[in-house]
Amino acid sequence: GNSVTQMEGPVTLSEEAFLTINCTYTATGYPSLFWYVQYPGEGLQLLLKATKADDKGSNKGFEATYRKETTSFHLEKGSVQVSDSAVYFCALKPSGSARQLTFGSGTQLTVLP
Amino acid sequence: GAGVSQTPSNKVTEKGKYVELRCDPISGHTALYWYRQSLGQGPEFLIYFQGTGAADDSGLPNDRFFAVRPEGSVSTLKIQRTERGDSAVYLCASAGQGATDTQYFGPGTRLTVL
Numbered sequence: 334g335n336s337v338t339q340m341e342g343p344v345t346l347s348e349e350a351f352l353t354i355n356c357t358y359t360a361t362g363y364p365s366l367f368w369y370v371q372y373p374g375e376g377l378q379l380l381l382k383a384t385k386a387d388d389k390g391s392n393k394g395f396e397a398t399y400r401k402e403t404t405s406f407h408l409e410k411g412s413v414q415v416s417d418s419a420v421y422f423c424a425l426k427p428s429g430s431a432r433q434l435t436f437g438s439g440t441q442l443t444v445l446p
Numbered sequence: 447g448a449g450v451s452q453t454p455s456n457k458v459t460e461k462g463k464y465v466e467l468r469c470d471p472i473s474g475h476t477a478l479y480w481y482r483q484s485l486g487q488g489p490e491f492l493i494y495f496q497g498t499g500a501a502d503d504s505g506l507p508n509d510r511f512f513a514v515r516p517e518g519s520v521s522t523l524k525i526q527r528t529e530r531g532d533s534a535v536y537l538c539a540s541a542g543q544g545a546t547d548t549q550y551f552g553p554g555t556r557l558t559v560l
Contacts, residue, residue, distance in 0.1 A: 337488075339488075365546065369551075375553070376449075376450075376537075376551045376552055376553040376554060377489070377537070377539075377551040378551070379548050379549075379550075382548070384546060422488050422489075424488070430545070431502065432477065432479070432494050432501070432502070432541075432545065433479065433491035433494055433502065433505065434479075434481075434489070434491065434549060435491070436488030436489050436490070437488050438486065438487050438488050439486075439487070439488050
C-alpha cells in the first residue's frame with residue numbers, strides 16, 4: 334500500500350538557520366506530493382505541492398522537489414523565522430481515481446530567536 | 447470567504463455512548479473528506495464523499511463508524527458505542543470536484559472517550 338515516511342522530530346533551529354525535513358514515499362505509479370503545515374492552534378494548511386516528477390513546489394520561501402528516482406520530497410528553507418514554528422506533514426495522493434491523502438507522522442519544528 | 451467549519455470543537459463522552467460530529471464544507475465544494483488524527487500521528491483517511499454519495503469508505507475502521515451527507519453539503523460523522531481508542535481529533539476537508547483540487551481542512555473536533 335501507499336506510505337509516507339518523515340524525518341522524526343522534534344527539530345529545533347536558531348532563526349536564519351537552514352532547514353531540511355526529509356520525506357520519502359512508497360506508492361505505485363506517479364502520486365502527487367504535498368507538504369501541509371499546522372501552526373499552533375490552527376488547522377492544516379497546504380504549504381506546497383508537486384504533481385509530477387522533477388516538479389518543484391514553492392511557497393513562503395519553502396521548496397520541495399519531486400524526485401522519482403529516490404522517491405523523495407524533502408522540504409527546505411534557506412533561512413527560517415520564529416514564525417515558521419509549526420508541525421509539518423508530508424503527504425501523497427495516489428495516481429488514478431483515488432482521492433484520499435496519505436500522511437506522514439509529522440515533524441515538529443521550533444525556531445528560537 | 448468562510449473556510450471549513452466543524453462542530454463541536456471539543457466533545458467529551460463516556461464509553462459506550464453515541465456521538466455525532468458535524469462538518470460544514472466550503473460553499474460550492476462537492477468533495478468532502480473525513481480523517482482521524484491520533485496524538486503524534488498524521489491524519490488517517492476515513493471516508494470521502496462526492497456530492498451526496500460516499501465514493502470511498504475504505505478507511506472506516508469498523509461498522510460503529512458511519513457518515514452521511516444527505517444534501518451534498520453538510521456532513522455528519524456518527525460513532526456508535528464509543529470506545530476509549532476512538533479518542534482522537536477528527537478532521538474534515540473539502541475540495542472542488544477535480545481530482546487535483548486542493549483539500550482545505552477544518553480545525554477539527556477533539557473527541558475524548560472516558
